Amino acid sequence: MKREIHKCAYLLNAVYDYSTKRSTLNASSGFTILFAVLVASLLFSLGLAIAHMSIREILLSVAGKESEYAFFSADTGIECALYWDINAGKTELVFPSAYDDIGRAFIGCNGAPNVSVSFVSGNTAAATSTFTLDFTPKGCAIVTVGKTVSGFTVIESRGRNDCGVGPNPARVERALRVRY
Known part of the structure; x- marks a missing residue:
């Protein structure tokens, strides 16, 4: 019986030690939870930053394509x-100059046989004509050809990714100019 009492006291002592350790564990587990939340929020913030950069890169890529x-x-x-001014212009008048009559009314470009050339303005110093090209799947070019007396x-060509009439914030225009 004495042995059983001793065993029981040992068990009670072990339970007491366990509860002491447990209360110690609660204090350190609070720190562990705080540290885990800190690490998780840091990783979440890092993930959000990477996602934000990825979205901006995608938008930049789309703008580059347009x-x-x-x-x-x-x-x-x-x-x-x-082509029409240098090659075909040797044999016939395509784009009029200041002292020429009105040039050719239609030219063929990019598979379109009847692109209309419009005479815009002319005086004794210069003449200007223009035409518009439409492309598939998207895009167009508004080309202005000016010839001077000298x-x-x-030639100025303004290319657009979207040729609609209304305002479009995604519309991109690039212009090229050749002078000779």
């Missing part, structure tokens, strides 16, 4: 005007 449509539209407009030609 800018590419506008640039290549402007480039195609310049190439078309140069023999200079200025």
